[in-house]
Amino acid sequence: MGEKITYDTFFARSFSRSDQRKLGYAAFLGCLLIALSFCLVFRPYSAAAPPSSVGLSNGVPTRMNIVCKSETRSDICEIHGEDIRIDAKFSTVFVSASSQEENSSVLIGPYCRKGDEIAMRRVKKWLVKPVVDANGIAIPGCNQSHNVPAILFSLGGYSGNNFHDFTDIIIPLYSTARVFNGEVKLLVTNSNPWWINKFRNLVQKLSNYEVIDIDNEANVHCFTTVVVGLKRAPQELSIDPLKSPYTMKDFRQFLRSAYSINKVTAIEIDDDNNVKTRPRLLIVARNRTRAFRNTDEIVRMASDLGYQVVVAEANGNIQRFAEIVNSCDVMMGVHGAGLTNMVFLPENAVLIQIIPIGGVEWPARVAFGEPSKDMNIRYLDYKIKTEESSLIQQYPVDHEVFNSPLSISKQGWLKFKEVYLDKQDVILDINRFKPTLQRALELLHR
Template sequence: MPWWIAKFKTLFEALSRYEIIDIDDRHDVHCFQSLTIGLKGRNNKELSIDSSTSPYSMKDFRKFLRSWYSLEKITAAIIRDGDKREPRLLIIPRKRSRSFTNVGEIAQLAESLSYQVIVAEPGPDVSGFAKIINSCDVLMGVHGAGLTNIVFLPENAILIQVVPFGKVEWASRISFEDPTKDMNIRYLDYKIKVEESTLIQQYPADHEVLRDPSAIGKQGWVAFRSIYLDNQNVTLDVERLRPTLVKALQLLHQ
């Protein structure tokens, strides 16, 4: 069974009354009256449900996930003046590309601002990670598939998306900034400077990759992705990051 089916098997079983069929491991014949392959998209929005064509919304889907995974936290913490509670911040470090090279410094800064910091990476235990996500008030990570776990966040939680160097703001907006609006999740981003990218260790200062990412984009998506998404890690300037973490705290006070 493919890893992605095994990983989400319990969720698939909740969405359908039919047995999951692994067509790569079956040699018999199956007949169907109709077949839908992939996701049936009716708009250009990512990670969302078009309520104009469906009786359901992303809020309904998130409610379903809370019920299915027994997620107890419905709303993010509301911090009052004098409240000594520490909001929980989850940092997704990533292990391959677009990983934080100084996650220890980032965690230390957050703790100095009174966050309770958790550093965790998604794995095969979807239920366990969903519970970790749901227990948090703020989630921070570099643009990538790991941020789809925002579906498990409580209402009014905050996503801090770290946007890599290389003119990828459009992808960051479509993939995660826009979807937060339908999930009742508040959004902040942190756009890194070239000095915070490990690309400066791979290319000379006057190289086109650093000087003009738009020119690389004109070479096609494969070339663009191989450099800016698959071959870049980030070393955040913690002092430059500080105002973003402070802003998230202020939002939790509202």
């Protein structure tokens, strides 16, 4: 009250009564224009990231904050409030809000391959909807309340492919959930029990609670903190250290802990080649597509160079294959999802990617070559020649399959995949490939 009197007195002494009236009118119009300007400038952003405000839930004031971000590969909403209700019947996350925020709803496909129409067709969309009981819009009643945060994400898209399992789901889930130190509930949409069972070690390491298949829940689940979607770096198999407190080094340590694999560093060979055991080379076998047709020759040549050779194919037993990969110092394989198991290699190990013909150099580098840097894995690649491809047995040497891969790719992804990924096996030229294995040995030297 004293502050108001002081200001009134100042204006009364400085202006005549007529001037005060004119100033009052001018001030009123000025404030009106400023308010209008703020509305016009800031309204476009309100739907994407509503500010912290006071909402109503059954007449009780609550604090509510929704921050929604549109990233390169994913959309994510982080919601903090006293009344967040998840109703699977309507695929909606209801958030108690003030009347000003009631229309700022956001639709999210909680899977980290945004922009890929094929993947996103398999992802259920969820509506994040601020609502107000006081305005007559009923919020569904709570059937089950939780005292820990929740993360809602999808197992749709390309789940079931090892590469996409890690780059689209597991690494983003780690980036999003690790900060809660287990005290978080995982709500899965487009659930796949087989997937949950396959990666149970990782899921149980991230959450102290059973996974909730939210699509089949009749109950309305209520929380005070909910994250819809996952945090995903723009690069494949990566974590953005500028936006996350974690790194790929942290993630790889997390994997070693989850699967109880203890080899942290690859073998070191001194200049006199004095080692207690020979370096282990893993040849990742593929029995259906892009298989090595002369594995026995590769094994003999590698053994002659001083390697202890292991041949194994990745399968659904993650624990078993993680142990095999972690025990090795060098891993080689034809470009494909099986190389994703590089995440289990020890520090300073070597990855050798065999690149088939067909113009796949760029995706091969992006998928595995570039991510290897953040994993502290040395990377080599070997691009095969036409004579090393089984396609030479299917098409004449002057065919566009060899001379114009671009013309094949213009026929669409399915045609490209059929020719270069599904039909192509590899017959390595042993003499030509030998220097690559020798280079891997050099990288293992101290």
